[in-house]
Amino acid sequence: MRTTDSPRHLLVIGIGAGDPDHLTLGAVKALRRAEVFFVLDKGPEKSSLTGLRRRMLDEHVPGPYRVVTADDPWRDRARDDRAGYTTAVHDWRRRRADLCERLIREELAPGQTGAFLVWGDPALYDSTLAVLAEVAGRGTVAFDHEVVPGITSVSALAARHRIALNRVGRPVHITPGRRLAESLASLPNDDGDIVVMLDAQESFTRIAGEDVRIYWGAYLGTPDELLVSGRLSEVADRITRLRAEARARHGWIMDTYLLRLPDGTEDGTGDRQGDRHRGSGPA
Numbered sequence: 001m002r003t004t005d006s007p008r009h010l011l012v013i014g015i016g017a018g019d020p021d022h023l024t025l026g027a028v029k030a031l032r033r034a035e036v037f038f039v040l041d042k043g044p045e046k047s048s049l050t051g052l053r054r055r056m057l058d059e060h061v062p063g064p065y066r067v068v069t070a071d072d073p074w075r076d077r078a079r080d081d082r083a084g085y086t087t088a089v090h091d092w093r094r095r096r097a098d099l100c101e102r103l104i105r106e107e108l109a110p111g112q113t114g115a116f117l118v119w120g121d122p123a124l125y126d127s128t129l130a131v132l133a134e135v136a137g138r139g140t141v142a143f144d145h146e147v148v149p150g151i152t153s154v155s156a157l158a159a160r161h162r163i164a165l166n167r168v169g170r171p172v173h174i175t176p177g178r179r180l181a182e183s184l185a186s187l188p189n190d191d192g193d194i195v196v197m198l199d200a201q202e203s204f205t206r207i208a209g210e211d212v213r214i215y216w217g218a219y220l221g222t223p224d225e226l227l228v229s230g231r232l233s234e235v236a237d238r239i240t241r242l243r244a245e246a247r248a249r250h251g252w253i254m255d256t257y258l259l260r261l262p263d264g265t266e267d268g269t270g271d272r273q274g275d276r277h278r279g280s281g282p283a
């Protein structure tokens, strides 16, 4: 029996990078336990991403449930230096925590189970867990939570290009685009497998070197998916053009890429293909 003392329960569910087939069985079971779904989106991608999540719920959740949508707070993107960026992100997280605190308190009754649906995996460049930690730390609304892992956009990228992320016995480095130059400077030359995410600045255009290879993917797992691979010096312009066309068409873009720096010991993990398109994107 639920009482006003019953704890609220939250599920943070990784739902994959966009392909409904990338929902894990664990995610589907978790979706079916939830009574309320919280959906926070913003910007031009809002309607397509919200629609994608709704279709996942329609397909997998037979029982009655409620979807609570809210506008993700605005984030100051004006300051690009590291200190300014960190301050802006902390400020945004605080406002996100304000919003989540209100949603949990007002939209979830004691004893109910709510769910946040997170693209990819909640553990990779996503603020939901940090925001919930902040809300819990305030002590204003009691809840417990569990995390259901998802397939990341990085896994989807590697699978679509049919490559391993790492070469034998080598590390893989994951970085936001804005830190790519620093990453390159701080890595030993032969540790050259770098996954780049959140790259609005097309940082790959600033990488020199004849033998650097890139494996790029946009809208991975969706019908609009775009894939390009090859020597960076040969395909960089093409990726820039495809990005511009796709952004103009959709109003937003999400892309990820792997940079494979030369080390003189090709071990056959690179798939030598050109462009591949899944949907109606440009050829």
Ligand SMILES: C[S@@+](CC[C@H](N)C(=O)[O-])C[C@H]1O[C@@H](n2cnc3c(N)ncnc32)[C@H](O)[C@@H]1O
Pocket (backbone or CB within 6 Å): 017, 018, 118, 119, 120, 121, 122, 123, 124, 125, 126, 151, 152, 153, 154, 196, 197, 198, 199, 217, 218, 219, 220, 221, 222, 254, 255, 256
């Ligand atoms: C806020 S992070 C979220 C990452 C997500 N938690 C994950 O596990 O993939 C957003 C970044 O993830 C990458 N991303 C997410 N979904 C993607 C997709 N469908 N196709 C390509 N890149 C994607 C892009 O680099 C984007 O800038």
